[in-house]
Each structure stands twice: as C-alpha cells, then as structure tokens.
Amino acid sequence: MYFKEDKMKILKFGGKSLANGKGIHKVINIIENKVGNGESITVVLSARGRSTDQLEEILDRAVNNESYQEQLQAFKQYQVDSYGDFKVDDEFKTLDKLFEGVSLLGDYSKRIKDQVLSQGEVISAKLLTHILKEKGINANFTDSRELIKTDGKFGEAQPLDKLSKENVVKHFKKYNGTTVNIVTGFIASNTKNETTTLGRNGSNYTAALLANYLDAEELQNFTHVSGIYTANPDLVSDAKKIERLSYTEANELAYFGANILHAKTIIPLIEKNIPLRILNTFDDQNNGTLITAENSSKGIKSLSVLENVSLINLEGRGLLGRVGVDARIFKALAYKNISVSIISQGSSERGIGLVVESEKAIEAKKVLKQEFEADFYKKDVNKITVANEVAVISIIGQDLSTFHRPYNALIKNQVIPLLFNNTVSGKNVSLVVYKAQLHKALNVIHGEIFGVAKKINIAVFGHGLVGGTLIDQILKSAKDIEKRKKIDLNIFAVANSRKILLNENGVDTNWKSIVEEGDSYQIKDVIKFADAHHLENLIAIDNTASKDFTDNYSVLIENGFDLVSSNKVANTLSFDFYKELRMKLEKHQKQYLYETNVGAGLPLIDTIKLLHLSGENITRIKGVFSGSLSYLFNTFSKEKRLFSEVLGEAINKGYTEPDPREDLCGNDVGRKLLILARELGLSNEFNDVNIHNLIPENLREGAADTFLKRLKELDSVYQKIKDEQKPNHVLRYIGDLHGDLFKEKGILDVKLVSVPESSALGQVKGSDSIFEIYTESYGDQPIVIQGAGAGAAVTARGVFGDILRLTEKS
C-alpha cells in the first residue's frame, strides 16, 4: 500500500449508505478500494440507518414519561448487530443517563438534545474505524467535537471558522500519511466544549468545512441515489440524471428542496472552488453528478418540491391601496421566527398568499390575526385561511419567456396552480399546487420542459375492426414516434362494452387475449385508475358505434380527457346536445376530434373547417359519402353479379357499419351529411335529412342476423332498378347538402341516382368516396376530395392522425 502526494478527497456517507446489511459492506468496499489505489482520503459519517430519528423518538417518549426501554434496546442492538466484538459501552451509558434525566425532569433543553443525537455519529464513526482496522487499514476515529468549534446555538450551531480551521489543520498534520481519519459528521462543540450540532444536513456541512479547511481536491458525497435528477425519480419515472451543474444552479436546487443538497453546504466549496460529486454507494458504475464553478451552457432545468408547506391566504377589500401591509405581515411573522418562502399578491393587495412551513402555519395564522385584529373589526380584512394540503414545485432554470408551455400543459391536465411566482433575476418559477395533484403536475411539467418524450395516455373504447386495428397500428409505430416526435403513446386502457384491460404502463401486443379475461367496468373506474396512477395528457377514443357510450363524453371531459371518435353518433344527436358538448369542451379546455366521421381516413372535416373558418363560403357539398355503398353500387353496376353477393363482400371487407342496415337504410350517409352541415354552422336535426331508405319495408324490422339471412330478397329489387336505367348509366347512392347554406338550416338529401358512367360520380371505383365541395370563389369547379371511404385500416389511420393532432395541441 502506498499513498500518493496528491490532494485529499473527502468522502461523506449518509445514514442509508451506512445501514446494516448491504450498505455498510459497500461503504467498507469503497474505502478499501480507494486506499488500495493509493488515494488520500478522509471519511465523514452520518449516524447509521434511522439512528437519529430513533434517538429523537426515544427522547419524545422519555420526556412524556412513557416507557422507552424497548426502543432503546432496539437502538443499541442495531448498533452492534453482526459486529460481535464491537463495544460502545461509554456511548450507551451516556445515553442511559441522558434519557433517565429527561424522563425524571419531564423536560429537556436543546443542549441535551444535541448530546443525545451526537451519540449516533460517534457510534457510527467508532464502528467503521473498528471494522477498517480489522481489515488492516490505518483508520483513526476522529471526534469532530474536538475540531469544529461553533457558537452556542444548540441544534443549529454556526462554525467559528478561524478556530475550527486551526484545529483541523493541526489534527491532519498529526494524523497524515497512510492514516484514514474517520470523522463524525453533524456534531461540533462550543468554546465551553459542550456538544453542539450543525442542524439539517449537518454531516454534509462537516464534510464541506473539512474540504475547505484542507483545500481538498474533491468532496464525494455518497448517497442512496445516483446523482441529482431533473426531478425526483420516485415521482417522475422519466426523470434523467444531470451530469454537471454549477454551484449557482446547485444552490438554487438546494434552496428549493432538492434534499440531497443544502445551500449552506455549498458555500465552503464555492469559496475554494472545490468540486462536489454526488455518488451512489450502491452503484459503483455510475459517476454521479459533478458540481463545479463552471456554468452549463444551456442553463439547467430541474424540478424540485417542497412538501411540508402551507399556504396562508389573507383577504380583505379594505387592504386596497393601503401602504405597509406586507411590512406588517413580515414583521409579525419574523417576530415569531416564521420564514415566508413564497409570497404573491394581486396589484390591489386585496388578496395576499404566502407559503410557510406547515409546522408553523397555525402560529402564523394566529399572529396575523392578532396583527390585523383592528382591520378585522373595521372589515378591512375579512378572512385569513390556511391550506395545508399543498406543495410547492419549483422549476429551476425556468424564466417567464417559455413558462407558458408548462403552464398551459398543467391547465390542459386540469391542474390549476393556486399561486405562482418567479424570481426577477435568476431563473426560477415556483407554483403552489394541491398535494393530491403534485404527482401529476410534476409529470406534466417534466414531460413538457425536457426533451424526453411527452407521455400521452390513451384509453381505447371499442376494439372491433377499427379499434383493434388502431391499437395494433399504435403499438407498431410507438417506438418510431417516440424517436421522431418525442411522444410516448401509452395505451393504458382497452375496453369493449363489458370488459376492460387496465395497465398504467401500457398494453402490449397480447392485449386481445387479455381483455376478455379483464374486469367488468364502469367509466368511473377508468377515471379513478387514471387519477390513482397520476396519468397525464389523457385521450379517450370512441371506436364504438354506440349511443350509450356517448353518454360518457361529458364525464370524461370533466375529468381531463380529450376525445377522439370514429363513432358518428355524438355529432348527430340533438343540436342542443351538440352545442352543450362544445360548451363543455370549451369550459374544460378540452378537444374533440372526429376526422373519420366523414370519409374515413380522408382529410374532409379539416378541409371543410378551414374553408369555413377562412371565410370561404361553401354553397354545396355533394358526393358518394358511403364507402360500403360505393363498393356495392360500383361493383353491382359494372359486373353481372347478384346484389346480395356484392353486399356480402362489402360486409366482409369491413366497409359497413357493425349493423350493415345502418348503411343500407341511409342513416350512415344521413349522419355524415348532418355532420358536415353542422360544421358549416347550420343547426339541422337528424330528422331534417331526406333519406331514401334502400331496405324494402318488409325487411326493416327484426334483428340484424335475420336480415343478413334474407339478403337474397334484395336481389330482384335491385336487378330491376339496374335494368331500368338509361344506357351507359350506373347507380350511385349520394348525399347532397344544398339550399341556402347561410341560413339556419340547409337541405340534406340522401338518394339513389342513376348517372352517366362517364360523369365524375360515374367513374368512382372500388370503395372510394368522392366529395365535391362547391364554394363561392371556386364557382362551378368544385374542390374534389376522393379516396377510400371505408375500411378498418384507413379509418384507424385517420383516428391515429387525430391522436397525433391532439398531441401537438396539448
């Protein structure tokens, strides 16, 4: 073993790293390896596992005169567990005496508490020294109380730098070379040699002070996480590790709750330009996050959260324009040592919101009530309320120039921040949200501001021809879309009318076999599931042909779902329902897309909407609206085959509605016409559509199955119609929207016509639809949209297009 003459590295290990079992062995391994490599190291330790919390709990019991022996024994057992020959009798005796005293007195001071807590670090450092010595390492137990001198503020003592530095330098001169000093973190002593502690994150502070005093090469802070992340990975599964940070950025993060950092621990490092590396004890392959003086060129963004906070709201009309209200608030709170982390107020000062630590909230309300007592009396202040179930999310690195993006995403996901504020210099926007929405809010913001894929959570209702094809198309393209568009399409629900398959991580290609084994459900179960799993950017897809399902639209919208539908029913119910649905969408800022309602995958509705919006007056829309009936009449007119045979083919090819009578009776074309009419602002109802029903009256009643068995009865009827046409004419079933389209209602006709084979309509082939859109500017020359008007693949592709459109809007 040899030691290079290089600079010292300070290694600091936290409580979780030092816990019994895997942790402590890993720590020993790390130290052994470093020593083996000839690195010059000093080790700073926290108390092990939950030791500090346990000691506090025992103190609580003792002071309340409750029995604490069982807990104390458990604490002692934990400290010596699996290290048979390790003895810490002195520390255990000290603890026995201290607790006995507290129990007798029924009281303890901060001074006593510091003495109690300090034993955790002492035992931890003694144990590690013992183990390392047994392994042949020249370890030296170093009690930081002999080195770090502080003022007398027990519980949160401030180091006396000059004196502490002298002590540290002297000690390290004496114990140098191959010695590995094992230093107690967190604890120190005042000038009377009484034990003090350095407050929250005290061990990190000890390590930073040593690094400063010894001009260390680097401070390596070993934790149970692999570095600093763009957000807490426990809450945001897409969170990414940040490789490098500047001290300033780290400082902002530390202040706003990244709990592996604390602002005060960074300052000693900044002074001497000492890099800080956050490492994972349990993952030696990971090189963690490096924090240096160098500014990252992009400016980092990270989300941090403060949870133990309350929002105090002070309201009063009489505060309007009054000078000094804020000063009074701050003065009253400062008097009780209550710090305000965020304040926000309207320009009128009628309402002032402030965030304080939760444990101080009741007292804060009390002092504010006292301060504003006279104002209450005069009714200038009418209420002071406290909301406890809140959290603060800070977007570090965010300024207001692009804040609209995460903000809009939150609103779209029905997370309405209670309050937000920004720093004028530096980049940081903080939002207060309800705790119940914290998880979702973090994921929404994270998805929006980072290059990582934005998750879109999709529930598919109806997995028949169209729905099933859609799921397969999404699963097939999801990876590619994630790569190209940074959108992660996650199908978390697949349902038919009876059963549902739910999986928050998304279904896979086996979905079909699993749905049937799924549970029966109601729509509220899907909403609850999405809520419980904090799923954001929700889209519900209606691929049913069901009227019943449209009853769910309202509650889905209210619960944050955008809608996509191939089902035409919702758009063709009463005009009142049509308007209410749009009002609801507007109110909840949700979108409803249904491009496939007319012309399957053809871009018809979008075109009509654009023409209409741009002020282009549409005067008529005419054409073959039905893909199945197009196929039927194109084929039947041309080929010498039975009508029933061709109809059977159209059904088998998936062109017809689930119940093919919906096509044959003209309802399907009627719906499409009505949908287009309503897009033009007309208020027609479905029964305004004049429909030529293709089903002979004697076949209209009864079940679909019975009808399908009697298709042959249609043959003679349609053969006769075909034969009676003029020469070179063919049959076409068309829709025609005409009349004065600038009035309240248009004329909507659905009829079977015979047209010259050479005409535009006569030349349509296969299952193509054709739409002729006549406008004022285009005159007699219509805009023509033609192409496959039915079929599962093209329709599913159209629904997919709507989903992608939504992802761009959200």
Ligand SMILES: NC(=O)C1=CN([C@@H]2O[C@H](COP(=O)(O)OP(=O)(O)OC[C@H]3O[C@@H](n4cnc5c(N)ncnc54)[C@H](O)[C@@H]3O)[C@@H](O)[C@H]2O)C=CC1
């Ligand atoms: N086939 C085509 O070319 C086109 C179809 N469409 C529309 O696509 C929709 C679906 O058509 P297909 O897939 O052919 O029908 P399908 O009959 O093959 O599938 C319908 C699915 O909806 C489910 N379902 C029915 N009621 C439900 C309810 N209340 N809740 C949940 N699920 C329910 C059924 O269990 C089935 O899984 C229809 O509204 C149709 O008008 C739109 C454009 C073109």
Ligand SMILES: N[C@@H](CC=O)C(=O)O
């Ligand atoms: N059944 C419909 C399918 C598309 O909406 C049709 O035939 O057009």
